[in-house]
Each structure stands twice: as structure tokens, then as C-alpha cells.
Amino acid sequence: MSVLLDIRNLSVNFDSRRGTVSAVRNVNFSVAQGESVALVGASGSGKTVLSRAIMGLVDEPGHVTGSILFEGEQIVGKDENELRKIRGLGVAMVFQDALDGLNPVFSIGSQLKEIFTVRMGFSGTEAKKRAVALMEQVGIRNAKERYHDYPHQFSGGMRQRICIALAVGLQPKLLIADEPTTALDVTVQAGILRLIKSLQAKTGMGMIFVTHDLAVAHQISDRIIVMYNGDIVEEGPTDTVFRSPRHPYTQALMAAHPGRVRSWRDLAPIPDEFVTDGPGEGVISSGPSVAAALN
Amino acid sequence: MVTFLRGRLLSGAVTLIGVVVMVFFLARLTGSPIDLFFPEGGTEAQIRAFEQAYGLDQPLYKQFLIFLGNAAQGDFGDSIWQQRPAMEAALSEMPMTLALAGIAMVVSVVTAVILGSIAAAYRFRRPDRIITILSLIAGSVPVFWFAIVSILIFAIQLQWLPTSGSYSWKSWILPVATISLSPIGVLTQVVRGAMIDVLTSGYVRNARARGFGSLRLIFRHSLRNAALPIIAVAGDIAASKLNGAVIVSVVFAFPGIGRLIVGAIMARDFPVLQASIVLVGLAIITLNLLIDIIYMIVDPRVRLS
Numbered sequence: 001m002s003v004l005l006d007i008r009n010l011s012v013n014f015d016s017r018r019g020t021v022s023a024v025r026n027v028n029f030s031v032a033q034g035e036s037v038a039l040v041g042a043s044g045s046g047k048t049v050l051s052r053a054i055m056g057l058v059d060e061p062g063h064v065t066g067s068i069l070f071e072g073e074q075i076v077g078k079d080e081n082e083l084r085k086i087r088g089l090g091v092a093m094v095f096q097d098a099l100d101g102l103n104p105v106f107s108i109g110s111q112l113k114e115i116f117t118v119r120m121g122f123s124g125t126e127a128k129k130r131a132v133a134l135m136e137q138v139g140i141r142n143a144k145e146r147y148h149d150y151p152h153q154f155s156g157g158m159r160q161r162i163c164i165a166l167a168v169g170l171q172p173k174l175l176i177a178d179e180p181t182t183a184l185d186v187t188v189q190a191g192i193l194r195l196i197k198s199l200q201a202k203t204g205m206g207m208i209f210v211t212h213d214l215a216v217a218h219q220i221s222d223r224i225i226v227m228y229n230g231d232i233v234e235e236g237p238t239d240t241v242f243r244s245p246r247h248p249y250t251q252a253l254m255a256a257h258p259g260r261v262r263s264w265r266d267l268a269p270i271p272d273e274f275v276t277d278g279p280g281e282g283v284i285s286s287g288p289s290v291a292a293a294l295n
Numbered sequence: 296m297v298t299f300l301r302g303r304l305l306s307g308a309v310t311l312i313g314v315v316v317m318v319f320f321l322a323r324l325t326g327s328p329i330d331l332f333f334p335e336g337g338t339e340a341q342i343r344a345f346e347q348a349y350g351l352d353q354p355l356y357k358q359f360l361i362f363l364g365n366a367a368q369g370d371f372g373d374s375i376w377q378q379r380p381a382m383e384a385a386l387s388e389m390p391m392t393l394a395l396a397g398i399a400m401v402v403s404v405v406t407a408v409i410l411g412s413i414a415a416a417y418r419f420r421r422p423d424r425i426i427t428i429l430s431l432i433a434g435s436v437p438v439f440w441f442a443i444v445s446i447l448i449f450a451i452q453l454q455w456l457p458t459s460g461s462y463s464w465k466s467w468i469l470p471v472a473t474i475s476l477s478p479i480g481v482l483t484q485v486v487r488g489a490m491i492d493v494l495t496s497g498y499v500r501n502a503r504a505r506g507f508g509s510l511r512l513i514f515r516h517s518l519r520n521a522a523l524p525i526i527a528v529a530g531d532i533a534a535s536k537l538n539g540a541v542i543v544s545v546v547f548a549f550p551g552i553g554r555l556i557v558g559a560i561m562a563r564d565f566p567v568l569q570a571s572i573v574l575v576g577l578a579i580i581t582l583n584l585l586i587d588i589i590y591m592i593v594d595p596r597v598r599l600s
Contacts, residue, residue: 055504080509088506095504100497105519105594115505150595166505 004174004206005031005054010066012049012058023049025230026066031174031206038221038238039210040253045227047210051176054208055093056083071173088119092172096179098160102151108162109147115169130169138165138195157188161195168199175200178210193220214253218242226250303587307580314576315366318569319359327351328375328563349375366573372566381566385552385574392551396536399471403478404529411486418491426483434480442473442546459548470543478532485528489521496520523594530586534579
């Protein structure tokens with residue numbers, strides 16, 4: 001498999017009045033074509049910032065340094081106009097806030113149609129045909145009638161399906177799904193996951209699936225990357241990492257997962273030493289301690 | 296949509312009836328016009344004739360019923376002081392009021408959209424701080440104080456502008472500035488907030504992630520959404536300006552329904568007062584209906600519910 005995305009020495013820092021906050025520190029990893037990678041970690045571990053950096057969506061006061069090669073093309077340092085060409089067609093993203101993801105004043109259909117007319121130059125009628133097909137593809141029943149509906153007439157799960165449709169509609173090479181089921185009802189989550197998985201299998205796109213849910217990561221990924229406090233602390237094939245986690249943080253995460261225990265009494269909360277209030281405050285940081293833990 | 300409009304028309308009618316009842320009885324709390332019309336005390340016969348001419352000899356409830364019956368036919372009686380129908384007097388002042396309110400609203404909205412957008416673009420940085428502080432001051436300054444101080448500075452000290460009247464375009468500047476000041480302050484904050492909300496919203500970020508250009512992001516994916524709260528607040532302010540900006544018309548001796556109303560209260564010219572208030576009420580109700588319709592066109596959520 002050839003490399004689709006290659007990230008080297010990537011750091012993302014945010015300047016603030018109280019100094020610089022490092023959200024992502026010297027991260028290295030790659031994603032092969034058609035590969036599904038889960039990015040796991042607690043809130044504030046830098047998952048979302050990392051995925052936004054790949055999209056070129058880190059704004060002031062954030063600064064990205066290092067290298068992000070997408071199909072051999074350097075993304076870091078590109079201006080907005082060049083990034084535009086990659087977004088949507090090259091890398092697409094599904095965000096976690098499904099309820100805020102669609103513009104409330106435009107119909108579902110017109111928002112779907114727009115990606116085809118604007119980004120692919122299709123005529124109105126052709127774009128509409130594709131939009132309806134896309135709605136059917138993500139599991140919207142009566143797509144033709146619901147084409148003219150507005151986002152507020154759709155449930156949260158259906159809105160996220162439309163957001164997914166908007167992301168995969170242009171057949172990107174890489175899909176970044178940033179906790180796409182977090183804002184949704186548990187009963188809806190499984191359906192969305194199945195949808196993403198089947199779309200990925202069908203189109204052969206690479207995927208980075210960001211989640212803090214280990215069960216979801218296990219279900220959806222070939223490879224898993226564990227982030228803690230801005231660093232990648234563990235990386236490996238999903239099955240291997242699940243069978244024998246090496247980093248103490250990964251072990252703690254696994255122990256805290258309810259899927260592994262019989263009763264909630266057996267749940268092991270994440271030890272206090274791993275709990276951070278935000279980036280740059282954890283006890284383990286990059287450098288020797290992480291290396292030691294991994295060896 | 297039809298049901299919605301029918302509901303709004305109905306509530307507008309109820310409001311108008313309320314206005315009619317209130318103005319009739321409140322006006323009569325100010326006293327009798329007889330004392331003003333005959334300051335030296337008229338003869339018994341003169342007073343009787345005056346009372347009969349304006350129906351003041353009838354008991355209050357009867358006066359009210361007569362007033363209602365006539366008003367329903369569009370007849371608001373004759374002015375006590377001016378020798379013409381009350382509604383005619385009120386209508387003749389409306390063009391000036393509408394022009395003043397209209398110009399002030401255009402000035403307010405345009406200024407506020409520019410300032411608010413700049414503040415949103417530079418949010419939490421220096422331009423935003425300066426605009427926010429200025430807009431809070433503008434929104435808090437008492438209108439009468441600003442009117443008098445601006446006359447002192449621009450009309451008396453600098454002698455750039457006339458103190459009062461409405462003779463040339465120059466005499467419009469201070470009244471328009473006075474009326475626009477507080478709306479500019481309030482609306483700038485509304486625009487700023489609305490713009491920040493939309494620019495940081497998930498749907499604009501998603502649109503950007505789809506590879507749309509910044510012009511498309513602003514003009515298609517932000518403008519209409521940001522317009523919603525601005526329309527709501529600007530509409531409210533516009534309605535409040537239709538009373539002819541009483542303070543402005545008094546301080547600047549600027550013609551308009553405000554000046555007419557103040558004069559009618561002072562003179563206890565009930566027919567003119569009633570006609571003017573009903574006319575203003577009608578204008579405000581119409582404007583609100585218009586805003587509702589605009590809102591429905593812009594926001595599908597209102598349209599369908």
C-alpha cells in the first residue's frame with residue numbers, strides 16, 4: 001500500500017497571553033491508502049487539533065510546524081487558496097457537532113447540490129440528481145421528497161448522515177471523522193458507524209477516525225494511535241494494541257473501559273496522575289519518560 | 296404562512312383597539328380643554344356652546360361610544376385649535392416623521408453593520424475593543440443631553456449647523472445624528488455578536504472544510520444567518536422611531552408627528568391627540584407585520600412552524 005498521508009515532526013502551538021500552549025508535540029505517523037486509523041485519547045489530548053491541522057484549519061493564534069505530506073504535497077504553509085483545492089476533494093472531514101453542522105437557512109438539498117456545482121462544476125440538474133443519490137447512499141428514506149426539507153426538520157442522526165454525505169460526496173482520498181457520533185444518541189451511533197465503515201470499504205478512501213471510545217476504535221480501525229497530552233504514546237495494529245497495550249496510559253484506558261468488566265464495581269478509573277486539565281499539564285510528556293514507558 | 300399572517304393581523308387589530316381605548320381615557324386625565332380655551336373664564340353660554348361643539352357635554356362613556364363609532368368610520372373629529380379635521384392634521388405631519396425615521400434607520404443600520412463587522416473580524420483585539428467601548432457609550436448617552444450638547448457645540452460654538460427648524464439639508468444633520476446615536480450603539484453590538492456567532496458556527500467551518508472560497512463563505516453561508524437577529528432588533532428600533540422622536544422634535548423644533556402630539560397634549564386637543572396616536576399605532580403595527588414577513592422570507596424555521 002502506498003502512503004497517502006505522511007506526518008513528520010508535527011507540532012501545533014497556540015500563543016496565549018499566559019504563554020504558548022502546545023496542543024500537539026512532535027508527532028509522527030502515516031496513513032496508507034485505504035487504511036483506517038483510529039486516533040484515540042482523552043479530551044484535550046490534541047486529537048481534534050491534529051485533525052484540523054491536516055485540513056489546514058488551524059487558525060490564529062495557532063501555529064503549525066513540521067511536515068504534513070498529503071499524496072506527496074506539503075500542506076503546512078500553504079495559503080488558503082491552495083488549501084481550498086485539497087479540502088473536500090483530497091481530504092474531507094466530518095465534525096462532531098452534528099446539530100450545528102448544516103446551515104439552518106438553506107434546504108438540505110441545496111447544500112448537497114452546492115458541493116457538486118461549486119467543487120465539481122456540474123450543472124444544476126446533474127448536481128441535483130447526484131445529491132438525491134447521495135442522500136439515498138447515506139440512508140435517507142424518501143430522498144426525493146426530503147430534498148427540499150430544512151435541517152431543523154431532520155433528526156440529529158439524519159443531520160449527521162447528511163454531514164457525512166457532504167464529506168464523502170466529492171470522493172475524497174482521505175476522510176477525517178472527528179468523533180462523529182459523540183453528539184448523537186447511543187441508539188443512532190451504531191448506524192452511523194456502520195455507514196462510515198461501509199462507505200470507506202466501498203470507496204477505498206483512507207480514514208482517520210478520532211474517538212475516545214475504545215470499543216468504537218476497535219470496531220472501525222486497522223491501526224490505532226493513542227494520544228496523550230499532545231504526544232503519540234502508542235501506535236500499532238488495533239488487535240495488537242488491544243491484546244497487549246504497552247504504554248501505561250493505554251493500559252489505564254483499557255482498564256477503565258466498561259466493556260471489559262462484569263460489574264461497574266470492577267471498573268478502574270483513570271489514575272489521577274493521568275488526568276490533566278488541558279494540554280501541557282500532564283505528568284508524562286514527550287521525551288525520555290514516554291520512550292522508557294514504550295520500551 | 297397564511298395562518299401565521301392571519302394571526303398577526305388579528306393581534307395587530309387587538310393592539311389597535313387597546314391603543315384607541317387607552318388614548319381616549321388617558322387624554323381625559325390631563326384635564327378639560329375648556330380651561331385652556333377660556334383662560335379668562337368664558338360666559339356660561341360660550342362654554343356650553345364649546346362643550347356641545349366637541350361633545351364634551353355628554354357623559355364620558357357616551358363620549359367614548361361616539362368616538363368609537365366615528366373612529367371606526369375613519370372620522371376622528373375636528374381639531375379644537377386648528378380649523379381642520381384632526382386626522383388631516385396628523386396625516387400632514389407623517390411624511391416628515393417617516394423621512395426622519397427612515398433616514399435615521401438607514402444611517403444606523405449601515406454604520407452598525409460596518410462597525411459591527413469590523414469588530415467581529417478583529418474580535419478581542421484592539422479595533423474590537425475600541426468599537427465596543429464606543430458603541431456602549433453611544434448606546435448609553437441620554438438623547439436629550441446629546442441633543443442639547445450637540446446644539447451647543449455645532450450650532451452655537453462652531454456655527455456650522457442651524458439650531459432648529461427644517462429649512463435646508465443642514466438642519467437634518469443634528470436630528471438624524473441624535474436619533475441614530477443610541478441605535479448605532481445597540482445595533483453595532485448586535486451585528487458584532489451575530490457575526491461572531493455565524494463565523495464561529497459549525498456550518499461555516501464545515502463549508503470551509505468543503506473547500507469553498509471566502510466570498511462564498513461570507514455571502515452565501517454567513518450573511519443571511521447573521522441578518523436574522525439584526526433584522527429583529529433593527530425592526531424594533533425602527534418601530535420606536537415612528538413616534539416622531541418626541542425629544543428631537545421638541546429640542547430641534549423639528550416638524551413631525553412628535554411635535555404635533557406634544558402640542559396636542561399641551562393644548563388638550565383631544566381629537567388631534569387621538570388621531571395622531573392611532574396613526575402612529577397603525578404605522579408601528581404595519582411595520583411589525585412587514586418585519587415578520589421579511590423574517591419569514593429569510594428564515595425557513597419561522598416560515599414552517
